[in-house]
Amino acid sequence: IIDINMGCPAKKVCNKAAGSALLKDEVLVREILQAVVAAVNVPVTLKIRTGWDRENKNGIAVAKIAEDAGIVALAVHGRTRADLYMGEAEYDTIAAIKQAVSIPVLANGDIDSPQKAKAVLAATGADGLLIGRAAQGRPWIFREIEHYLRTGEQLPAPSLLEVERILLEHLAALHAFYGDVMGVRIARKHVSWYLATLPGAREFRAQFNRLDSTDAQCTNVREFFSERHNNGEGVAA
Ligand SMILES: Cc1cc2nc3c(=O)[nH]c(=O)nc-3n(C[C@H](O)[C@H](O)[C@H](O)COP(=O)(O)O)c2cc1C
Incomplete structure (x- = not known):
């Protein structure tokens, strides 16, 4: 269209x-x-x-x-x-x-x-x-x-594992679509929106926004979630 x-x-x-x-x-x-x-x-x-x-x-x-x-x-x-x-x-x-x-x-x-x-x-x-x-x-x-x-019924919020999976998939798609330079920049606001309601998001964002490679961004997001999985945090807000 x-x-x-x-x-x-x-x-x-x-x-x-x-x-x-x-x-x-x-x-x-x-x-x-x-x-x-x-x-x-x-x-x-x-x-x-x-x-x-x-x-x-x-x-x-x-x-x-x-x-x-x-x-x-x-x-x-x-x-x-x-x-x-x-x-x-x-x-x-x-x-x-x-x-x-x-x-x-x-x-x-x-x-x-x-x-x-x-x-x-x-x-x-x-x-x-x-x-x-x-x-x-x-x-x-x-x-x-x-x-x-x-x-007429409300679905439960997605689990932290699912949020991680969707975010990593979205991140890979942003990198592939916009390329290494613009992709990394555009990913910053999206990652910040996904994590906005999770504890520790502000501190995470400050250091995430300084990363300038696609690999570092993916690794960093994985680490963010892995700490939370280990703490037994299950459900996103
Ligand atoms: C960052 C941003 C960029 C937008 N860009 C456009 C645009 O290019 N064209 C357009 O028709 N609307 C644009 N919009 C408006 C949205 O498409 C939508 O009409 C508006 O945000 C109201 O819907 P919402 O309350 O669901 O966000 C933009 C909105 C935002 C927040």
Whole structure:
């Protein structure tokens, strides 16, 4: 697929009339979407916010433009550009957008637990959810949500052994994908997210962030967990 991003609030992006700044210019939105859909033979999807600011909440209008232009699925972050990441995501506008179009609508913003996922699906009628920050260092949130929606029951937290296995796999994938230099840098924030809730994480992070080779990072993470396994710590927070 090609997923077009009209959700990014960053200044350096919006100053160039890209990202969520595009929401201000519905004519340009239509032209871009039509041009992309016409130019490729893969599905094109779109991510938007609910509008530019609270006075210009044109999410519904943009959603209709998207549907007309042949966009096949729409993700909506329940904040305006002006809201940045402040306050609570509001799901009413996502619900109104869902009502206004017949393409699949995916709700996004502040979903951080299985219970919240269920509540947002109910409040918006959305066809699916997108989860950003709550998945950082916690990729098992997806199976937790899937399980809860299916059974109404909450899965136990992953064991420390499983967290170690997933983190090492993720680390190897980051190194392979980004290469030895960028991979090592990008891994620092991910490792820090995984370990954030574990005792001793702060001290570990300080020395982990000074390591500059892929091997040293893997060894170091193994050591962190091996100390905890030996202490009999079983379950991650
Ligand atoms: C570090 C960071 C980078 C992001 N980059 C983008 C981006 O490039 N494009 C975009 O549409 N949204 C971007 N987002 C927004 C997220 O995709 C998502 O819409 C937002 O964080 C709300 O969802 P959440 O509460 O589940 O995190 C970014 C968010 C964060 C925290």
